[in-house]
Amino acid sequence: MKTMNSYLSLQIIILSALIIITASCTEKINIDLPTSFTRLVVYGSITSDTTAQQVRLTTTSSYYSDEAPFAVSGAKVYISDNKGDTFQMHESQKAGYYLTDPNVYGIAGRKV
Numbered sequence: 104m105k106t107m108n109s110y111l112s113l114q115i116i117i118l119s120a121l122i123i124i125t126a127s128c129t130e131k132i133n134i135d136l137p138t139s140f141t142r143l144v145v146y147g148s149i150t151s152d153t154t155a156q157q158v159r160l161t162t163t164s165s166y167y168s169d170e171a172p173f174a175v176s177g178a179k180v181y182i183s184d185n186k187g188d189t190f191q192m193h194e195s196q197k198a199g200y201y202l203t204d205p206n207v208y209g210i211a212g213r214k215v
Contacts, residue, residue: 136166149209155202174199185214
């Protein structure tokens with residue numbers, strides 16, 4: 104019975120400590136970050152699947168911005184490998200997304 108009471112006391116102490124830690128005061132701090140110039144963000148991957156390969160182009164935004172990244176439209180996008188093969192990508196109906204023809208796929212050992 105004594106072991107049961109000490110186990111229950113330990114649980115109460117741990118639970119109380121967790122409540123105090125998680126419910127402690129917090130203060131919002133706004134850090135004045137300098138703005139910098141806009142950068143291009145290129146996100147994509149090449150797989151061995153025989154489907155259209157995809158690359159997404161966006162621009163950076165402010166650290167505190169709640170807006171989605173701005174899509175880059177109208178770009179000329181090409182991918183090439185170390186064998187000299189170059190493939191042009193075409194913008195899809197979704198702004199900022201560029202696709203290859205479906206017959207373009209990655210080959211193991213080739214580098215972009």
